[in-house]
Amino acid sequence: MHIPAREDSADDAQTDPKLYFASLSQAEQDRVFTKAGAEAIRSGADPAQVVNARRGMYEAGGRRFTRTNAGRRPRLMPEQILAEARGDRAEAIRLLKLHRYLR
Numbered sequence: 001m002h003i004p005a006r007e008d009s010a011d012d013a014q015t016d017p018k019l020y021f022a023s024l025s026q027a028e029q030d031r032v033f034t035k036a037g038a039e040a041i042r043s044g045a046d047p048a049q050v051v052n053a054r055r056g057m058y059e060a061g062g063r064r065f066t067r068t069n070a071g072r073r074p075r076l077m078p079e080q081i082l083a084e085a086r087g088d089r090a091e092a093i094r095l096l097k098l099h100r101y102l103r
Contacts, residue, residue, distance in 0.1 A: 017047040036079030043093055045101035050078055053101075075099050 021029060021041055029038035037050045049069065056067030057077055064077040076084070076099050085092035096102035 036082050040078035049101045
């Protein structure tokens with residue numbers, strides 16, 4: 001839905017992706033954004049980066065990458081990042097930053 005800027009208000013879940021995400025239950029977050037995507041967003045990743053990465057997704061050598069906003073280096077998908085972090089939150093956050101999902 002398009003909302004003119006003059007009609008947009010602060011704290012509106014219709015126009016604030018993070019607020020919309022937070023309004024969902026964890027099960028709904030996992031369903032709408034995929035489990036790995038939702039986990040990345042819960043770790044602080046930008047929802048737009050996570051969602052848009054799916055457009056350019058591909059697999060190579062058994063790993064998942066995206067061409068979206070990849071630049072000159074391969075950019076891992078959130079699910080690949082979480083798999084490679086093996087439950088280590090600090091490593092997941094490091095990789096999310098490295099692959100520009102998190103600032």
